[in-house]
Amino acid sequence: MDFSFSKADEEFRLMVRDFFEREYPRDIVEKMARGHSPSKADYQKSERALSAKGWLAVNWPKADGGTGWTANQKYIFDEELERAGALNVVPMGLLYVGPVIYTFSTEEQKRRWLPGILDSTTFWAQGYSEPGSGSDLASLQCAAVRDGDDYIVTGTKIWTSLAQHADWIFCLLRTDNSGKKQEGITFLCIDMKTPGIAVNPIITIDGKHSLNSVTFEDVRVPVANRIGEEGKGWTYANYLLGHERTSYAHVAGKRKQLADIRMTAENVEADGARLIDDPAFRVKLADLETRLDALELTVLRTLASVAEGGAPGNESSILKVIATELAQDITELGMEAFGPYALPAFPDSAAPLWTDNAPLPPGAAPAVARYLGARAQSIYGGSNEIQKNILSRRILGL
Ligand SMILES: Cc1cc2nc3c(=O)[nH]c(=O)nc-3n(C[C@H](O)[C@H](O)[C@H](O)COP(=O)(O)OP(=O)(O)OC[C@H]3O[C@@H](n4cnc5c(N)ncnc54)[C@H](O)[C@@H]3O)c2cc1C
Incomplete structure (x- = not known):
């Protein structure tokens, strides 16, 4: 398989990158970098900026108000969104119930519910x-x-x-x-x-x-x-869960976190030594970077099968397990790299230990909340133990 992107894809990437650099709300990017939780108004501002471009319902068919993009374009868009540090869309409407509505509901129900998701007026x-x-x-x-x-x-x-x-x-x-x-x-x-x-x-x-x-x-x-x-709700729910589980990869967000960890390890000294010079640390970093490459290839394979007309199937369980385990391990290494910089755990708390103006290595501010929050990733969307049961039964036939 050839996973390299075409010239047209790379031009598309530049167009998307330009949007995130020049048109997407800066205040949201800055707030996220400081580790604060987005408010409802932040979600709406972010989603309306995307909606104004027609770029909100990335995965929907064009006939239902989606972009009609190819699998590669969708992937590139997600990469650029996370690279820019922009907010991910709220999945419940756009990724979960939206596809159920346009697939299984009546025309009247579509007219009633889809527009509010498409312009981010309905949560x-x-x-x-x-x-x-x-x-x-x-x-x-x-x-x-x-x-x-x-x-x-x-x-x-x-x-x-x-x-x-x-x-x-x-x-x-x-x-x-x-x-x-x-x-x-x-x-x-x-x-x-x-x-x-x-x-x-x-x-x-x-x-x-x-x-x-x-x-x-x-x-x-x-x-x-x-x-x-x-x-018949169980049938629709299963269809939805396939979509839900393929949405966990967040490859570019993970790349950004690893890049922040690497930069900190290369630049911050503790007891006169750089963390990057510690062989044990380097092994862990290399292991995570390699696993991220493997995750990316698995996502591209899944996208290719969806592009050929299939719904995300049992392979979405593989994706869920490897993506969430990797997310947890990356945030754990982040704690090691950011060390004392990560101490003030909760940027949202009434009295954080540092102010928004404090000079911190990139990625340090949200590190602890991210580490703790990532523990939930192997639980929601169907726990990883349950995904492994699905894999053993439906893929391995055990
Ligand atoms: C942050 C977060 C957000 C969530 N958001 C939503 C949401 O928006 N809407 C919603 O409906 N739900 C949501 N959930 C719920 C989530 O889907 C459930 O927590 C999840 O399905 C696990 O169910 P449970 O918590 O009841 O755990 P249990 O089912 O009680 O499981 C407890 C433990 O036992 C293990 N276990 C259970 N059965 C088996 C088995 N057969 N084989 C092996 N191990 C097993 C599980 O893996 C787990 O480790 C969210 C959960 C979290 C943590």
């Missing part, structure tokens, strides 16, 4: 996990009971990312308990302003508020908000 949350149902998601019990033209929804969803910003939530709900557990699940979209919904924050070890639990108490949801058929 979505993903309501799958429940207190007793995570890995064994099909055991979920948050219920939707039919009542005329509505469903009445009762129960709790948990670990719901960015629900505090969400206008809508897409949920997997139990409509039937009589057959196989995968069969009685229905996919409903719920307006977060509906009476009976409460969002409760969960603060994580990195000091951030991204997670929530969401409770539903007799919430009335029109049947018109159902995607596809009643009881």
